[in-house]
Amino acid sequence: MNTIAEIAELANVAKSTVSRYLNGGSVSETTRKKIEIVINKTGYMPNAFAQSLKAKKTNIIGTIVPRLDSFASTQILIGIDDKLREQNYQMLISNTSQDLKREIEYIYYMSNQKVAGIILLATQITQAHLEAFDKTKVPVILVGQQHERVYSVIQNDELAAFEMGKYVLEQGHRKIAYLGVTEDDIAVGVKRKEGFQRAIRNVEDCDARYYETSFSMEEAVKKASDIIETFVPTILVCATDNIALGALKAAYLKGLHVPRDISITGFGGYDVSEMIHPSLTTVKFEYKESGQDAANNMVKLLNGIKIPPILLSRYTIIERESVDNILKRQ
Known part of the structure; x- marks a missing residue:
């Protein structure tokens, strides 16, 4: 690999002249052609990252x-x-x-x-x-x-969760567990929960309970297991596909059939959500x-x-x- 110093020596110009040429500075036409001939012969590739850091305006x-x-x-x-x-x-x-x-x-x-x-x-x-x-x-x-x-x-997030809530109700679910994340995360922890709550707010005979976990599938397995045991919902609405995958594992470990015994939804539209069995109903974000x-x-x-x-x-x-x-x- 050539260096600027080697290019300068081969072109018989100063190192600073080559550097100025590479950074778009002013050089004479004769000098420019000499440098270009050497670069073409050697196949020299300037370090674009280093060039950018040296420039007044980086890319x-x-x-x-x-x-x-x-x-x-x-x-x-x-x-x-x-x-x-x-x-x-x-x-x-x-x-x-x-x-x-x-x-x-x-x-x-x-x-x-x-x-x-x-x-x-x-x-x-x-x-x-x-x-x-x-x-x-x-x-x-x-x-x-x-x-x-x-x-x-x-x-x-808010509107997507609202539409997911409407979808869940249209399937006849009234005993609903929503498994979200901490409200420190405004988009996933707050907006999705608020959208879902808005969808079911005025629905009669709807028992919806809200729980929190982390983004970890392993923690979601534990939390979903507890929810299934203590609340026995007909559906688990999960704030992410990873949480939903954890819920699917929890249902499997308890010998439950999805969706006959319990339904599960997610948010995200990850590739794996289509490949697993049963494939996951989810909100696909672009x-x-x-x-x-x-x-x-x-x-x-x-x-x-x-x-x-x-x-x-x-x-x-x-x-x-x-x-x-x-x-x-x-």
């Missing part, structure tokens, strides 16, 4: 994710990368492992790396986040959460599209183009095998 977009072992995060990252590469931007990824302190640290770190903007797949927005945004002055777009002071690309939207909006923002403060992604309720229609069976 690097920092992307901060809470976890990498997540279907949603992976799809969002694929969408971001697709659109950024189309527009000659690069993505720099930092994984926080769901550590809020590390998330704040990465905002400052990426600012020090001179990123052009930050796309943050947030689980919650704290005062420390807002202070970091203000201090760094780096353009930020949130994905999956919203805040009135920050541009956001979000799933329509995570890859969310990433593409975030990337497009970031590029627009960096080029002075006005973007909406909130952009909603599409979703679809996918009806599969895990929900029993009680009305038809009766």
Whole structure:
């Protein structure tokens, strides 16, 4: 592999001249041709990342994710990368492992790396986040959460959960367990729960109880087992597909048949939800599209183009095998 110094020696020019040429600076036509001939002969490939860091205006977009072992995060990252590469931007990824302190640290770190903007797949927005945004002055777009002071690309969690609630009622279910997550997560923990509650609020003879677990399938198995034993619902409405997979395992361990003995639904539309048996009825969110939207909006923002403060992604309720229609069976 050649270096800038070697290219300079072969072209018989100064190293600084080669560097200036690679960074789009002013060089004479004669010098430019000499450098290009050497580069073509050697096949030299400049380090685009290093070039970007040296430039006054970088083409690097920092992307901060809470976890990498997540279907949603992976799809969002694929969408971001697709659109950024189309527009000659690069993505720099930092994984926080769901550590809020590390998330704040990465905002400052990426600012020090001179990123052009930050796309943050947030689980919650704290005062420390807002202070970091203000201090760094780096353009930020949130994905999956919203805040009135920050541009956001979000799933329509409240409306999707409302429609799931209506669907569950239409299947005749009246003894319902809703298994969500902590309300620290506004999108998954609050909005989905609120949407579901709104759907069943004025329904007579409806016994709905609300429970919390984590995003872990293992913990969902334990919590769902307790719910099945103590409440005996006809349906478990789970705030994510991972939680729903844990509920399916809990039902299996107890010798229950899904959906005859208990129905289960999820949110997310993960690939595995279609491949398992019984396949999972779920809300499919367009995570890859969310990433593409975030990337497009970031590029627009960096080029002075006005973007909406909130952009909603599409979703679809996918009806599969895990929900029993009680009305038809009766």
